[in-house]
Amino acid sequence: DVKVTQSSRYLVKRTGEKVFLECVQDMDHENMFWYRQDPGLGLRLIYFSYDVKMKEKGDIPEGYSVSREKKERFSLILESASTNQTSMYLCASSRPPGATASSYNSPLHFGNGTRLTVT
Amino acid sequence: LAKTTQPISMDSYEGQEVNITCSHNNIATNDYITWYQQFPSQGPRFIIQGYKTKVTNEVASLFIPADRKSSTLSLPRVSLSDTAVYYCLVGDEYGGSQGNLIFGKGTKLSVKP
Numbered sequence: 001d002v003k004v005t006q007s008s009r010y011l012v013k014r015t016g017e018k019v020f021l022e023c024v025q026d027m028d029h030e031n032m033f034w035y036r037q038d039p040g041l042g043l044r045l046i047y048f049s050y051d052v053k054m055k056e057k058g059d060i061p062e063g064y065s066v067s068r069e070k071k072e073r074f075s076l077i078l079e080s081a082s083t084n085q086t087s088m089y090l091c092a093s094s095r096p097p098g099a100t101a102s103s104y105n106s107p108l109h110f111g112n113g114t115r116l117t118v119t
Numbered sequence: 120l121a122k123t124t125q126p127i128s129m130d131s132y133e134g135q136e137v138n139i140t141c142s143h144n145n146i147a148t149n150d151y152i153t154w155y156q157q158f159p160s161q162g163p164r165f166i167i168q169g170y171k172t173k174v175t176n177e178v179a180s181l182f183i184p185a186d187r188k189s190s191t192l193s194l195p196r197v198s199l200s201d202t203a204v205y206y207c208l209v210g211d212e213y214g215g216s217q218g219n220l221i222f223g224k225g226t227k228l229s230v231k232p
Binding site: 004035040041042043044090091092107108109110111112113115 | 153155160
């Protein structure tokens with residue numbers, strides 16, 4: 001089974017702090033994603049990466065940056081945390097199309113999330 | 120990007136079959152339909168995926184009519200542990216790579232004893 005591990009389940013940070021959320025996957029997946037999930041808004045894509053050192057903005061990249069120095073690790077960075085970034089953050093990974101003969105488009109494998117509170 | 124519409128919530132009782140329908144009127148020729156399940160305080164989990172007709176696995180069945188403008192996730196004989204939010208997504212094979220998969224608000228299924 002694919003395992004996507006997020007370094008912290010719960011984090012409490014102060015406004016203005018620089019925050020690092022770490023995600024590691026153990027299945028050699030090329031694609032990695034960061035979502036945030038808020039009540040009533042569903043999951044929203046922040047950033048994604050389809051290869052080492054590659055990154056693409058999602059729907060809500062403002063206030064965030066990412067780093068992908070190694071294939072298995074994808075970090076989300078809050079440069080200066082604000083209270084409106086209090087949320088559940090979910091990391092996911094997947095294979096690119098054609099990598100798996102048995103699947104049409106490779107499903108996303110999610111971690112269990114990091115609940116971040118910014119005070 | 121194909122947008123999906125699902126009921127916000129559904130209630131059921133243990134042992135019943137549950138059918139959750141998703142509308143995707145603008146589905147493109149290359150799009151597939153994928154369903155995820157999410158329990159509280161966990162990330163979503165892949166359930167089933169299909170392109171047309173019917174797909175069945177050990178967890179659920181997915182029914183897709185010929186026009187593909189909707190799909191129905193069928194959960195046989197639900198139990199309390201099936202209480203979760205269910206998301207319907209449509210996207211082509213590059214959706215994952217290009218971040219084009221859109222999670223809506225999902226359907227919150229509550230199974231009662």
